Amino acid sequence: MQVCLGVMNMMNFFLFLFLSIFLLCHPISASNLHKTKQLTLNLVSEPTSSHDTPTRYFEVTKPIELPKTKPCSYHILHHHFGNTYHKPPVLAHYTPPSICQSQNLSKIVLEWKATSKGKQFDRIFGVWLGGVELLRSCTAEPRSTGIVWTVEKDITRYHSLLLNQQNLTLVVYLGNIVDKTYTGIYHVDITFHFYPHNHHERKKFKSLAFGSGFHADLILPISRNLPLNDGLWFQIHNSTDVSLKEFIIPQNAYRAVLEVYISFHENDETWYSNPPNEYLVANNLTDTPGNGPFREVVITLDEMVVGSVWPFTVIYTGGVNPLLWRPISGIGSFDLPSYDIEITPFLGTILDGKIHLFRFSVTNSLNVWFIDANLHLWLDGKSSRTEGKLLNYIDKPLVESLVFEFNGLNGTFLTSVKKSFLSTGWVNSSFGNITTSFVQDFNYYNSMVMTKNGGKQTVNQIIDFNDSVLAKVPSPFRDLVDDTNRKFSLYLDSEEVLEQDNDDTYLSVSNFTLGIDEKKSKSQDYGFSNSILNNLQGGQGRMVVKKDMVVSAVGETQQDYKYTSDEYCYFRKIGSSNYTILYDEVKDSCNKKCH
C-alpha cells in the first residue's frame, strides 16, 4: 500500500504545510524560531550554474514607461542586512537633491538592488519615507553561487513627498537572521531616479480634469512611529484585533485616497488553503491553521467602514516549492500590490481640524498580517477652508455561503462570499461643489478538496471585484471617472506522499496557476485612458524532503503577460525549468496596423 498512513499522513501533510509556512516570506517571530524544525531551502544536490556567476531573479512585469531623458539619480542607501531581526530599522536622511528638484519631472523610480549568497529564507521587507510606505516586498532566496535581483517601482505618485518635504527619514526594515546554517546576508542598494520631462513630448498641462492624472499635494503616513525594533506596519494577530492610527488633515483638502499595503505571514501565509475549523476539530488537528479560506481587510474611519480589500494571493519566493520561483518570481512577490480606497465622500467628516482615527482589521485572520497605509490628500490652493458632507453610505454585510462535507480527512469545502459597499458625499472647494461616489462590488469563490486521507489538497479560488469612483464636477472641469475591474485567480494542487519504510522522508508534488486580470478605465486630460492586463503564471514542482531537509527539488514555471493600453503594449511569454530559461518572447508594440 502506498498511502496507508491515514491520520499520520494527514498530520504530516499539515505539518508539512505548517513547516512550509515558515519557508515563506518570513517575518520570524521569535516563537516560531524555536517551535518547529524548519525545512532548509538549499538543496543537498543543488543544480549549479555552469559559471560561478550570480543568478539573476526577476518578476515578470511591464517596464516602466520612461521619457528619453537623463535621470538625476540619488543613491540613498547601501546596507548589509545580516542579523537585523528585532533590531531597529535601518535609517537614512533624505533631503530632495536640489539639482533634481529644479527640473520639471515626468517620472520618479525607486530602484532596489540586492545580492546574496549562501542559504537564507525569504524575508519580508518594507521601505518608508517620512513614514509613508513606498515599497513592500519579499527577498529572493539565495543559492551557493550567489543571486542578484532588482526591483524598479514607479513612485511618481509620491511626488509631493519626494520633492517638497525637507529632512525626511528613509526607513528600511528587513528582519534577517544569519547563523552557521543560514549564511545569506542581503547586500542592498536603494536609489531614486528622477526623470525630467522630454521637451519634445506633448506636455501634460494642468487642465480641466479634476484631481486626475496629478499626484496628491500631501501624503500622510498611516503607519507606526519610530523608534521600533520592527517594520512600521501594524500587526494584526487575530480576527478581533484592531490596529489604529490618529491623524489630522489640513482643512482645505478636496480629495482623499487611502492607499493600503498588506502582507500575510505565519499561520495566514497561505490563508486561501486554510480549512474550516469544524474539519480541524473533528480530526483533532490542533496545530493546523484554520478559520477557513476567506479573508477581508476592513478599513474604518472613526466609526464608519470606508471600504475593504480582498487581497491578491501573493506567493512568496519560498512558497509551495522554492524551485518554482527561480529565477521567475511569483506575481507580486517583489512588489506587493497596494490598494486604493476613495475617502473623498467622507472628507466632510474630517475637515474640522480635529484628530480622527483609521482602524484596520482582518476578518477571520490568524497571526499575522502586516498592514499600514498612506493618506493621499489634494489641497485647494485657492482656499484655506473646504467643506463637505457625507450624503449616502451603504455597507452591506457579507453574504456568505459555506457548503462542506467531510468524512475523516477527506472532504469538499465550497465557500462563496459577496459584498457591496457605496459611499457618496460632496465637497465644496474652489473647483465648485463636487459630489463623489465610491462603489465596491466583491465576489469570492473558493473550492477546497482533500483526498487521499488529506494527503492531497486542491484549492481553486477566484476573487472578482469592481471599484468605481465617480466625481461629478461643475463645468468647465471634467468629471473624474476611475473604474477598475480585477480578477485574482489561484489554483493550487499539492500532494505529499510519505516514503514507505522511511517515515522521515516524503515526496511533495504540486501544481499551481496564479493570475491577475485587470481592466481599467480612467478619465484623463483629454478623454479616457483604458488598459487591460492579463497576467497568468503556472508551474509544476516536485521535491523530496528528508528530516526537514529538501534533498532534491525540481520546478518548472510558465508565464504569459499581456498588457495593452491606448498608448503602450507589452507582451511577454516566458518559461523556466530548474533555474534555466527555456524560452522568452517579448513584444512591446501594439501592432495595431499589422496583418
Ligand SMILES: *[C@@H]1O[C@H](CO)[C@@H](O)[C@H](O)[C@H]1NC(C)=O
Ligand atoms: C517647468 O515648467 C514651467 C511651466 O511650464 C516653466 O515655466 C519652466 O521653465 C520649466 N522649468 C524647466 C527647468 O524646464
Ligand SMILES: *[C@@H]1O[C@H](CO)[C@@H](O)[C@H](O)[C@H]1NC(C)=O
Ligand atoms: C535636518 O535634520 C537634522 C538632524 O535631525 C538637523 O540637524 C538639521 O538642522 C535639519 N535640517 C533642516 C533643514 O531642517
Ligand SMILES: *[C@@H]1O[C@H](CO)[C@@H](O)[C@H](O)[C@H]1NC(C)=O
Ligand atoms: C487578539 O490579539 C490581541 C492582540 O495581540 C490580543 O490582545 C487578544 O487577546 C487576541 N484575542 C484572541 C481572541 O486571541
Ligand SMILES: *[C@@H]1O[C@H](CO)[C@@H](O)[C@H](O)[C@H]1NC(C)=O
Ligand atoms: C479526537 O480526540 C478525542 C479525544 O482525545 C478522541 O476521542 C477522538 O477519537 C479523536 N478523534 C479522531 C478523529 O482522532
Ligand SMILES: *[C@@H]1O[C@H](CO)[C@@H](O)[C@H](O)[C@H]1NC(C)=O
Ligand atoms: C464653496 O466654496 C467656495 C470657494 O471656497 C466659496 O466661495 C463658496 O462660498 C462656497 N459655497 C458655499 C455654498 O459655501
Ligand SMILES: *[C@@H]1O[C@H](CO)[C@@H](O)[C@H](O)[C@H]1NC(C)=O
Ligand atoms: C453641494 O451639493 C449637494 C448635493 O447637490 C448639496 O446637498 C449641498 O448643499 C451643496 N453644498 C454647497 C456648499 O453648495
Ligand SMILES: *[C@@H]1O[C@H](CO)[C@@H](O)[C@H](O)[C@H]1NC(C)=O
Ligand atoms: C464587475 O464588472 C463586470 C463588468 O461590468 C461584471 O461582469 C462583473 O460581474 C462585475 N463583478 C462584480 C463582483 O460585481
Ligand SMILES: *[C@@H]1O[C@H](CO)[C@@H](O)[C@H](O)[C@H]1NC(C)=O
Ligand atoms: C479517503 O479517500 C481515499 C481516496 O482518496 C480513500 O482511499 C480513503 O478510504 C478515504 N477515507 C475515508 C475515511 O473515507
Ligand SMILES: *[C@@H]1O[C@H](CO)[C@@H](O)[C@H](O)[C@H]1NC(C)=O
Ligand atoms: C499536476 O498536474 C497534472 C497535469 O494537469 C496532473 O495530472 C497531476 O495530477 C497534478 N499533480 C499534482 C500533485 O498536483
Ligand SMILES: *[C@@H]1O[C@H](CO)[C@@H](O)[C@H](O)[C@H]1NC(C)=O
Ligand atoms: C529539470 O529537472 C527535471 C527532473 O530531473 C527534468 O525532467 C528537466 O528536464 C530539468 N530541466 C532542465 C531544463 O534541465
